[in-house]
Ligand SMILES: [Zn+2]
Protein backbone atom coordinates (compact mmCIF):
# COMPACT_ATOMS: atom_id res chain seq x y z
CA UNK A 1 0.00 0.00 0.00
CA UNK A 2 1.51 3.37 -0.92
CA UNK A 3 2.32 5.73 1.93
CA UNK A 4 -0.15 8.34 0.75
CA UNK A 5 -3.22 6.18 1.16
CA UNK A 6 -1.96 4.76 4.41
CA UNK A 7 -1.67 8.23 5.89
CA UNK A 8 -5.00 9.09 4.47
CA UNK A 9 -6.74 6.09 6.00
CA UNK A 10 -5.55 7.11 9.40
CA UNK A 11 -7.45 10.34 8.97
CA UNK A 12 -10.67 10.50 10.90
CA UNK A 13 -13.11 10.31 8.07
CA UNK A 14 -11.97 7.46 5.91
CA UNK A 15 -14.30 7.65 2.91
CA UNK A 16 -13.82 3.93 2.34
CA UNK A 17 -16.24 3.46 5.22
CA UNK A 18 -18.99 4.54 2.83
CA UNK A 19 -19.12 0.96 1.56
CA UNK A 20 -19.58 -2.25 3.52
CA UNK A 21 -16.55 -4.45 4.13
CA UNK A 22 -16.48 -7.68 2.12
CA UNK A 23 -13.87 -9.06 4.47
CA UNK A 24 -15.33 -8.69 7.97
CA UNK A 25 -18.91 -7.89 6.99
CA UNK A 26 -18.92 -4.42 8.57
CA UNK A 27 -21.85 -2.37 7.31
CA UNK A 28 -21.39 0.96 5.56
CA UNK A 29 -20.31 3.71 7.97
CA UNK A 30 -19.34 1.13 10.59
CA UNK A 31 -15.70 0.42 11.36
CA UNK A 32 -14.03 -2.84 10.43
CA UNK A 33 -13.72 -5.36 13.21
CA UNK A 34 -11.72 -8.49 13.93
CA UNK A 35 -13.46 -11.73 12.93
CA UNK A 36 -14.69 -12.17 16.50
CA UNK A 37 -16.24 -8.65 16.23
CA UNK A 38 -14.72 -7.92 19.61
CA UNK A 39 -12.16 -5.41 18.41
CA UNK A 40 -12.62 -2.41 16.17
CA UNK A 41 -9.87 -1.77 13.66
CA UNK A 42 -8.47 1.72 13.19
CA UNK A 43 -7.64 1.14 9.54
CA UNK A 44 -10.23 -0.51 7.28
CA UNK A 45 -9.38 -3.82 5.61
CA UNK A 46 -7.48 -3.48 2.35
CA UNK A 47 -10.27 -5.23 0.40
CA UNK A 48 -12.73 -2.67 1.69
CA UNK A 49 -10.56 0.17 0.50
CA UNK A 50 -10.27 -1.54 -2.89
CA UNK A 51 -14.04 -1.99 -3.01
CA UNK A 52 -14.51 1.70 -2.33
CA UNK A 53 -11.89 2.69 -4.88
CA UNK A 54 -13.63 0.51 -7.50
CA UNK A 55 -16.92 2.19 -6.72
CA UNK A 56 -15.85 5.81 -6.97
CA UNK A 57 -12.98 6.01 -9.43
CA UNK A 58 -12.13 5.26 -13.02
CA UNK A 59 -8.77 3.57 -13.46
CA UNK A 60 -6.14 5.56 -15.33
CA UNK A 61 -4.02 2.42 -15.63
CA UNK A 62 -6.45 -0.06 -17.19
CA UNK A 63 -9.16 2.39 -18.31
CA UNK A 64 -12.16 0.88 -16.53
CA UNK A 65 -15.13 2.89 -15.33
CA UNK A 66 -16.37 3.05 -11.71
CA UNK A 67 -17.81 -0.26 -10.55
CA UNK A 68 -15.63 -2.32 -12.88
CA UNK A 69 -12.72 -4.38 -11.60
CA UNK A 70 -9.18 -3.51 -12.54
CA UNK A 71 -7.55 -5.88 -14.94
CA UNK A 72 -4.13 -6.63 -16.29
CA UNK A 73 -3.45 -8.63 -19.44
CA UNK A 74 -7.17 -9.34 -19.74
CA UNK A 75 -7.53 -10.78 -16.25
CA UNK A 76 -9.05 -9.17 -13.17
CA UNK A 77 -6.52 -8.36 -10.49
CA UNK A 78 -6.48 -10.92 -7.64
CA UNK A 79 -8.71 -10.32 -4.61
CA UNK A 80 -10.41 -7.37 -6.23
CA UNK A 81 -7.21 -5.35 -6.00
CA UNK A 82 -6.94 -2.03 -7.79
CA UNK A 83 -4.06 -0.23 -9.45
CA UNK A 84 -2.18 2.27 -7.34
CA UNK A 85 -3.06 5.03 -9.79
CA UNK A 86 -6.74 4.28 -9.28
CA UNK A 87 -6.35 4.60 -5.52
CA UNK A 88 -4.77 7.98 -6.07
CA UNK A 89 -7.66 8.91 -8.34
CA UNK A 90 -10.21 7.88 -5.70
CA UNK A 91 -8.51 10.01 -3.10
CA UNK A 92 -8.72 12.98 -5.44
CA UNK A 93 -12.42 12.37 -5.96
CA UNK A 94 -12.98 12.15 -2.22
CA UNK A 95 -10.92 15.23 -1.42
ZN1 LIG B 1 -13.35 -5.14 7.34
Ligand SMILES: [Zn+2]
Pocket residue numbers: 059060061062063064069070071082083086
Ligand atom coordinates in the same frame (compact mmCIF):
# COMPACT_ATOMS: atom_id res chain seq x y z
ZN1 LIG C 1 -6.78 -0.52 -13.06
